[in-house]
Amino acid sequence: MTSLLQVEDLSVAFHTPRGLVHAVQGVSYRLEAGETLAVVGESGSGKSVHALAIAGLLPQANARILGGTVRFAGQTLPAQQSNQWTSIRGRQIGFVFQDPMTALNPLLTIGRQLAAPLRRHFTLDARALRRRCIELLERVGIAQAEQRLKHFPHQFSGGMRQRVLIAMAIAANPRLLIADEATTALDVTVQAQILDLINELKRDLDLTVIWISHDLGVVARLADTVQVMYAGQIVERGPVDALFHDPRHAYTLGLLRSVPHPGTERLRAIGGQPPDLANLPAGDPFAPRNPYATARCFQQRPPLLPASQGAAGHCVAAWYDLPAILAAEGGI
Amino acid sequence: MSSEPLLRVQHLNKTFGKAGLWRRGPVVHAVRDLSFTLHAGETLALVGESGSGKSTVGRLLARLQDADSGHIDFAGQRISGFNRRQLRPVRQDLQIIFQDPFSALNPRMRVADYVAEPFVVHGLHPQREARAHHTAELLRQVGLDPALGNRLPHQFSGGQRQRLCIARALALSPRLIIADEPITALDVSIQAQIINLLQDIQARTGVALLFISHDLSMVRHLSQRVAVMNAGRIVELASTEALFARPRHPYTQALLSAVPLPDPRLERARQRLSFDAARHPWPAQGALCEVAPDHFVFE
Helix, strand or coil: CCCEEEEEEEEEEEEECEEEEEEEEEEEEEECCCEEEEEECCCCCCCCHHHHHHHCCCCCEEEEEEEEEEECCCCCCCCCCCHHHHHEEECCCCCCCCCCCCCCCCCCCCCHHHHHHHHCCCCCHHHHHHHHHHHHHHHHHCCCCHHHCCCCCCCCCHHHHHHHHHHHCCCCCCEECCCCCCCCCCCCCHHHHHHHHHHHHHHHHHHHEEEEEEHHHHHHHHHHHEEECCCCCCEEEEHHHHHHHHCCCHHHHHHHCCCCCCCCCCCCCCCCCCCCCCCCCCCCCCHHCCCCCCCHHHHHCCCCCCCCCCCCCCCCCCCCCCCHHHHHCCCC | CCCCEEEEEEEEEEEEECCCCCCCCCEEEEEEEEEEEEECEEEEECCCCCCCCCHHHHHHCCCCCCCCCCEEECCCCEHHCCCCHHHEEEEEEEHCCCCCCCCCCCCCHHHHHHHHHHHHCCCCCCCHHHHHHHHHHHHHHHCCCHHHHHHHHHHHHHHHHHHHHHHHHHHCCCCCCECCCCCCCCHHHHHHHHHHHHHHHHHHHHHHHEECCCCCHHHHHCEEEEEEEECCCCEEEEEEEHHHHCCCCCCHHHHHHHHHCCHHHHHCCCCCCCCCCCCCCCHHHHHHHEEEEEEEECC
């Protein structure tokens, strides 16, 4: 059985004045058709960069894929920009960005912008094109779609614009939708509506989704599988219930403890600062911030291995046994 | 609470975009007939979505903008009518922290000078040594090594910069800090550090906090009372416990149900409520009514 997406040992670096910054280091995973994967991490964790690499959207000027392969639907994706991408990106992989305010061209009507991906991937006459655009806007829950096609981005609210961007991303019926912090810039009530829309689209269009977010609440709502990234590496990955209720990596635990739950007197913040990617220490990159770090954590980088007595598919990169430590402490 | 409040706001109004000789734009009523009190040492949260007017309230209270009408009484003085000179001593007691620690700092100023600037402005610590000593103390209070004082802002991360802004706000030992979305721009693990720092400072100094935020779970964690704003009005004002347990206004109910919870089992089981502004027109003669002791709802 082949997975829809297979990422193998992917490494990405950026050339900067301070030297080579290793944004993604040896990331490997599989994504099955119909699955929703949430990628969680802080700024600099590599969660966005790895998604840009999958979609062939890395900035060409200073980004380099140092190694690894990405296989999508049985086909190896090209590492560099090439004509091959036009039949994949937009057509088979849709991408939604964080900021709905800047992702649309303010000078073109919504109809023109929505038609662009359709023109690119299909040959449709003007009437069919228009019909499809209206259908797409209705699909993402925009009322009076026909009139709305003539409007410009500034006539739409933030939530409406994000709906338009989602419509553009699904225009060519892609199999995979990648959303990078797609609701971060939105108000919570609007965010709730967009999350409902994504769940609906998943069901109706049989979409596979990679949802990149730092918001654990959003992740809890959408994901089947969660992948936690830190300093360019996957530190933990597993089914959503296992991640939230049986975390195995101290960083995952730290994230869960950083958000308030009713009744917590004091937040248990993760100490210290995120690591400098141009100057990573040896060993586990989280070790300097980890109160449970062992001597080995500072010397040797732990591999991502199945968690002992964990749920199916639950993997962790840690030298310590977190459940044992927590049991000794008296629970999460 | 029977004692005189530290801050009393009465019938505050603010509009933007007045039609004038050259402009005929729509008038935005950012703050409408807003009244509330804040007691010494208390944390009151002002929550709402973008455009609700919550940040405008913070700016009006700090007198960075002038209200169209209404009164602001702070520490027994009616500061809403004060001019710049009269405001100067008030500003020692009332400080504000902003959302974006990247643009709040002067990129060319050593951070120790930035933190010590209020001393210079207010003519405190004329001797350099006393000033340096107090500055080092402030940096320690916010968890930064005083030895870093010679560095420039770009050498600090977002969380460290917010600590610098807090150190500066603390310099004059204020009685009230207005914190306008102080953690929004920070990573999750760093947000918790800053919230803990604010709690520690409050426990030590007894400073009152007006916490302006859209993050309802942090609001629940940090504050004693919550005011929910929508379209420039306070629609509900209650103790944190009562507001989260028994929200009365349909907007508050919708807002609380929209917040995603970091627990997949709870999330899958949740029902969401929606608030349709068109179906809930504002009552023309509406006002905050006390529906239960210290629980006010706009009706």
